[in-house]
Amino acid sequence: MKKTVLTITLNPSVDKSTSVQNIVPEKKLRCDRPKYEAGGGGINVSRALKRLDIPSDALFTSGGKTGSMLENLLKKEELDILPVHLGSETRENFIVVDKTTNQQYRFGFPGETFSKNEQDEILALIDQISPAPDFVVISGSLPGDVPADFIGFFIYKYKARGSKVIVDTSGDALKVALKEGVFLLKPNAGELAALVGKEELENADLDHAAQQIIMQGQANIVVVSLGAQGAVLYTATEKIQMVPPLVKIRSTVGAGDSMVAGMVSVLVNQGTTEEILRMGIACGSATTMAEGTALFQKKDVDRLYNEVRKQ
Template sequence: MKKSVLTITLNPSVDKSTSVQNIVPEKKLRCDTPKYEAGGGGINVSRALKRLGISSNSLFTAGGKTGNMLEVLLKQEELDITAIPISSETRENFIVVDTTSNQQYRFGFPGEAFTAEEKENILGTVDQLNPIPDFVVISGSLPKDVPADFIGLLVNKYKAKGSKVIVDTSGDALKVALEEGVYLLKPNAGELAALVGKEELASTDLDHAAQQIIAQGQAVLVVVSLGAQGAVLYSAAEKIQMVPPLVKIRSTVGAGDSMVAGMVSILAREGTVEELLRMGIACGSATTMAEGTALFQKKDVDRLYDEVRKL
């Protein structure tokens, strides 16, 4: 029996992507027809999970015309959604590819702060959701001026309910989540270094930092993303490192979220940690093959899954 999954996105977006030939300053640039897609960490995880045959409930904030568009886009993908209304406008992100150089330019806008009433509404909605999810994925950034402690409140609430919490965020929010303790943590090497108070980590230091987090009870699994070099999974009992096959990278938008979705899909099916890491890398790599803000195609994941190498 598949486990239930909830994703939480506190700072969602509508991602607008286009392409143009030869980006230069002071010139009117004729862009191609834009494409609009739902964005934000947890939302992307839910979108990717659906492609992997795993249903989830996607909880997110939504406000204004952009928030309405976000809900429409997600309904078109037939996702199960819980939209929490807010007074401010949902943010947009803007992505442009220069077709001359194939370079991608990504412009991210901040989300507006929540009011005190909106914070209470979010926490109240969390309390009332039924049934209690087996896994909760809290992913993405926080809106401007929302304190990192808010992530801690969410982690604490779901741990008290018996859910296993997966966190993919950064900065102070990541530190707070770790203080509460999570089931799975997915930092990159730089984020892991910051968590242990270092500027950077050598490979042996990487091992020590991840194992220290597990020994302190702050995470059960730590998966360190190494970009093109793959990823390393740490648990109390083992270390597994895998590398992806070479692929033609068109965009890195959504690759980290896709990796999280791949790992969660294995957790939901009660697979092994080796399968978890392999699927995560396959999904992340497959998304880099897609253009603009698009996520992976399932056929690419299936092919890459068998090509991921264990070191």
């Protein structure tokens, strides 16, 4: 029986991207026609999974005109969506590329907080989704003044229902996820350092920190993203490090979410740990080749998959 996937995005966005010739201060800048795409951690994971022919349900908050635009964008991509309608407006993000230097400027706006009643409504949806999904991906930031503990309710409830929880977040929310314990955790090196109370980690310290998390039962798999240097996957018995092939980087927006989607696609198909990491890096690298806020093309993933190498 095919494994099922649910993604959860508590702070989604509509990403507006454009480009301009030579960004300079105190001057009116003539931008190219803007492009609008759905954004937010879990939403991007669902969008990427769709490109890998893996169906998923996308649960996310939605409010106001921007929320309506977000829902319409996702319907155009033929995603299965579970919007929770709020009284506050869904946020926008703004991305500009300077065509003179090819440098990208990313402006992220904070999401509006939601009320206690709205939090209860979101949590109530968990019990309504039946049967429980095999994999639950909680990805992205928390909006406004929503406490980090809120993410812990999702983890607790879905673990109790037998789902394998995958988390890609940061800050206090990441610490809460670690406390609850998850199936797969995907921090970058800086986030992993913060989890163990250090400013940065050397390679040996990186190994120790990841293995300590696993030994303490806080995660079955830890995948540490190293940016252009690739990533390292840890389990109780394995350490696998891989590096991506060289590609022309146009944008890094959505690369981390695409990496998560690649890994989830292999988990759904019950692949090996090596395949999990290889597909994750291939999807993340392929997304950096896309312009603006676009995600990868499947043909690029297929090509890059065999070019990812072990280190």
